[in-house]
């Protein structure tokens with residue numbers, strides 16, 4: 001569609017938006033002048049659904065009234081509580097229900113997955129990650145290499161962009177695998193890179209890696225709730241994500257984990273275990289031998305924090321109402337609109353380092369601003385923009401289809417214009 005730069009056009013897009021009512025289901029932080037902030041930071045921390053407080057209070061009441069009996073008699077019994085999150089989660093990440101589970105936090109899950117899926121043997125000892133991988137991912141894979149007696153200096157390799165590019169190309173990955181494919185045990189990629197916003201071709205990468213006998217894992221922290229991951233069809237062996245970014249479940253809330261169904265019944269995979277991963281029919285017989293549950297649930301360790309899961313349930317409820325496909329459709333339109341406004345603004349100073357094709361990105365745009373420093377970011381913050389600054393000169397903004405509107409995009413560019 002053709003976009004226009006005037007304010008009325010933004011208002012018109014909002015009027016035509018069939019999902020616009022969901023904005024009212026969220027608390028939008030206020031700027032100091034009392035107006036809504038221009039919140040474009042859902043890639044870092046999603047906003048709070050208004051119903052989260054009610055959901056939490058109901059659970060607190062059940063705990064107050066029932067004590068331990070809440071495990072079975074709460075309105076949503078705590079014993080199988082994670083199961084209430086399974087179906088919508090599976091829909092959002094494109095998996096079968098038994099392939100997903102909500103448990104622990106992201107980096108913990110990444111380690112648990114590497115215990116099972118990083119098995120260095122003989123010459124095959126290396127892990128490949130993307131250049132500009134999230135620091136926690138880098139630390140986690142490096143420590144796994146060391147744990148197995150390897151040296152990250154030689155065993156941790158990165159898939160870098162070419163000097164003229166911001167994002168790595170598939171052709172370069174093909175070259176790396178051609179040369180070192182039989183030395184790599186695991187490829188672990190951020191499905192949507194946190195810095196550039198690039199969405200990788202998950203199926204193509206997994207197919208290529210599998211043709212060399214390499215295991216594949218995706219960190220979907222910036223993918224879950226943002227793009228259509230289709231994890232099952234991608235063929236990835238495992239994936240992990242958090243629920244406090246696009247999933248709006250609150251600071252530090254629990255993580256998600258995907259294990260492809262081809263591993264669902266493999267009790268021989270090495271894994272770290274705990275009682276919550278044991279066959280639930282016999283869990284309380286407290287027998288000595290561990291018998292894993294089928295699929296991703298078999299990696300659970302502990303009985304989970306219900307109060308964190310409540311917030312996930314409150315948020316998933318909104319995803320289910322809106323429909324993930326509808327959200328993605330709006331997201332593409334809104335990000336394209338934002339990109340259009342930025343290009344009209346100042347093509348010389350602002351370059352968007354995020355890929356320009358919607359199939360290669362989610363809602364986030366990363367802007368490199370020529371001759372800018374943090375003072376620019378501080379100035380737009382003072383005018384009500386909540387975004388994210390990365391040294392040396394990158395502003396990351398993410399219009400989120402559940403609660404952002406087209407006017408937010410327009411207001412952001414208007415503020416940026418006045419400060420450039």
Ligand SMILES: *Cc1c(COP(=O)(O)O)cnc(C)c1O
Pocket residue numbers: 105106107108134136137190194219221222242
């Ligand atoms: C946000 C994020 C994390 C954070 O990990 P936690 O264990 O939840 O603190 C890790 N990896 C990536 C790629 C992220 O974007």
